[in-house]
Amino acid sequence: MDKTAALGRMSAGLFNEFQPKNNGVFSNYPKNSPFSSRPFRASHEPLDENKNKFYKELGMFSLRKRIEDSVLRAEMMAPTALEHEETKHINQEKVIRDYDLWDDLGKSNEILIKLADSAKVVDTLRDLKFKAEDAKLITELAELDSINYALFKQAYSASLDVNKILDKYEMSKLLKEPYDMEGACITVESRSGDIYSERWAGQLARMYMKWAERQGHAGRIVEISHSSKNGIKSSTIELEFKYAYGYLSGERGVHSMIRIPEDKSLLPKASLASVDVIPLFIESSPDLFIDDEDVLVSYPCKTLSAVHIEHLPTGLEVQSSGERNRFANRIKALNRLKAKLLILMNEQGISSVKSINRGAIMDIWSQETRKYMLRPTKMVQDLKSGVQIHDVSAVLNGNLDPLIAAQISLRRNSSVN
Template sequence: MDASTVTVEDLDSLAVRLAEVESYLHLEEKRERVAELERKSAEPGFWDDAEAARSLMAELSRDRDDVQSVEHARESLADARAALELAEEMGGDEELLKEAASTVAQLTHAVDEMELSSWFTGKFDHGDAIVTIKPGQGGLEAQDWTFMLFKMYMKYCARRGWKVTVNDCPAAEVIGIDRATFTVEGKDAFGMLRAEAGVHRLVRISPTDDKKRRQTTFAGVEVIPVLPDDIDIEIASDDIRVDVYHASGPGGQGVNTTDSAVRVTHLPTGIVVTCQNERSQIQNKAACMQILKARLYELELQKREEELDQIRGPKHAIGFGNQIRSYVLYPYQMVKDLRSGVETGNVEAVLEDGDLDPFIIGYHRWATGNADYTPSESDAE
C-alpha cells in the first residue's frame, strides 16, 4: 500500500468491518466459551473419555484463535491510528506514514481472512477436505488439464500452509493423469475449497495437435469433507472388495516396487476408491476407507434430505455449458469465474503460482449475498 494513500477514513472503514466480524463471530459468547472450556480441560478425569476430550480441545483451539485474532486486529488498528496521527503532527513524517501503511495492509488482509471465516457456517466448513479431480470432455487434452489443475491446487495449498496427502494420482497412458485424489488438512480447508467444486474449462492451442488448433477441454473437481471422529459410518466387510496392485505416479514412474496400491470397491453402491501414496497396503487401505466413509455419508445425506448441493454443489456433466470457471490461454489470456464475475489476465499467477484467493474469496462473498452479480450470456462464451 502506498504510504501517501493511508487516511483516517481507511482506518474508520476497517474499524466498521472489524466490528461486523465481531458480531458475526459472536465474540463475547466465544470468550465465555473459552473460559468454560479452559475450566473443563483442567478438571480431573477430563481425558478419561479421550475422543470427547479431543473434540472439546479442538473447539477450544478454534474459539481461542478467533478471540485472539480479533484482539490482535484491534491492537493493530490502534497502532495504525497512533502512527498516522503522529505522522501528521510531525508534518507528514515519511517513516511513520510507511509504518501506518504497512500496518493497514496487514490488518486489511487479517480482516479479509476473519470476514471469510465468519461466513463459514456449515457443519464441516472449518475442517479438512478430500479433493478429487477427473478429466471430462476433451480426450487426451482433458487428462493434461487434470494434471495442470492438480499442480495448481498443490501450489495453492502450499500458499495457505495446508498439509496435503496425495491419495491417488495415476499417470495417463500418453499425457497428464487419469485422476487425482488428495486430502487437505488445515484451517477452513473444506469451507475454502468447496468454492472449487464444479467443472473447470480450459481454452488453448493444443500441445498435441500438429496443426496447432485451438482446443477446449474440461475437468471436474469434487470436494467433500473429511468426517470428524464423532461421525461413525459402519461398513460391513462383506460389502467391500479390496484389490492390490503396483503403484505408479504422474509421468509413469513407479512409486515403489511392491504391490502396495489399494482399490476398495463398495459393492452395494459401486463406489470405487483408490489410494497409492503410502508405502504399505495397510496404510493405503486405511486412507481408502476414510474417503469411502466420507462418500457414503454424502450419499446418505442425498438420499435422506437431498442436501447434496450444500456439500459439493449440483452434479453436472463435465463438459460444455456446465463450467464454473474458464481459463483462456488463446487467443487472449484470462481466468474468469462465471458465478462471481471475478477475473484476471494474469493466467500464470493462477495456474503456475496457485493464486486462487481472489476467486475463492470472491465466490464466498457472492454466495453469501455480499455481492450483486448475475452471470450474463457473454460469461458462458
C-alpha cells in the same frame, strides 16, 4: 503517556522492532515507481519532477485510504467479535468445570478441542486489535515525518494482515455445514488421452498448492500419475488444516481452459480437468459403518501397494496408492469412501447409507464449475456464482479468495432459501 510522546518514542527506533508480514506487494516495483520503498518528502522533490511527484502523492493518498478503511473495519468489527468470542470461551470453561471429564472420554476430548479452538480465535482477535492500532499509529507518524513513504508501507502491510484476519473470521462464521471444519482431499484428473488436458490438470494442481501456501499452510501431494508429455493423469492433494474443505468444496466439478485459435475460422478448443473435493478428517476417522459385503477391494498393480475400492450399492470408486503398504492404503481408501458417502447422505438429506439414491448421484464430469480464458480476452468465469475475474494469472497463482467467498455466499443463500 500522551499520543505525541508515544509517537516520539516510536520515531526514536521502536519501528525497528515492528516487522509486519511481507506480502510481496511492493517487492516487484522498480525504483522509480510510485510504489518504491524509498521515503518521499514533498519538500525535497526537484522542480522538474512535478509529474513524478504527483503520481507519488496519488499513490500515497490511495495507500492512506486503504489503511484507513482497514482500521475502520477493525474498529467496527473487532470489539464486538472479541466480546462474543470471549463470552463463548468463558462459557466453555464453565462447562469443563461442571463436567466430569472421566465420565465420557470421547465427549471430554470434543469439549477440550472446542475450548482450544475458541482460545485460538480469542488470541487472533486480540492480535487483530494490536495490528490495527499499529497501522493507525504508523500512519500518524508517517504524516508527522513529512509523509515518510517507508512508514506508509509498514502501515499498509499491517492493514493487509488486518483484512486477512477479518476475512477469515467472517468466512468461518459462514461455514456451518457438516464437515466444513475438516481438512480437504483434492483429486485433479485430466481428460483421458488429451495432452493439453494433462498439462492443464498439472496447472490446476499447482494452483491449489499455491492457494494453500497463501493461507500459511503447506499442501501435500500424496499421489500423482504422470503422463508422458509433461502433464499429469491425476493428482491427489491433502490439506491438513481446518476449514480447508469448507473453503474448497465449491471447487468440485469440471474446470476448462479455453483456447481461442488465431485463425478465427477454427472453433475454440477446451482442455478439461475434473476436481473432486472430499473432507479430510484430521483429528478422527469418519464415523460410518460400511458392510463388508457392499465393497469390492482390488489391487490394480501387483508390484505396488495401491488399493482400489468400489462401493457396489452406489457405484462410488476410490483408491489410495500413497502409503507404504496395502494395509495403510486400504484404510485410507476406506476413509475416502466414507467421506464421499457422508457428503452424499448430507446432500440427499438422509441418515443411512442404505437410503442413498444411486440415480441422484451426479457424475463429476457433468458438473461445469469454471472456465479460464487467456486470449483474446483474459477472464476467469465461475459458472456457479457468476463471478468473473480478469486477472487470470493471479487466480492460477493461488488467489482464489474472491471465487471462494462467492461460492460460500452462494451456498449460504441457497441454504437460507
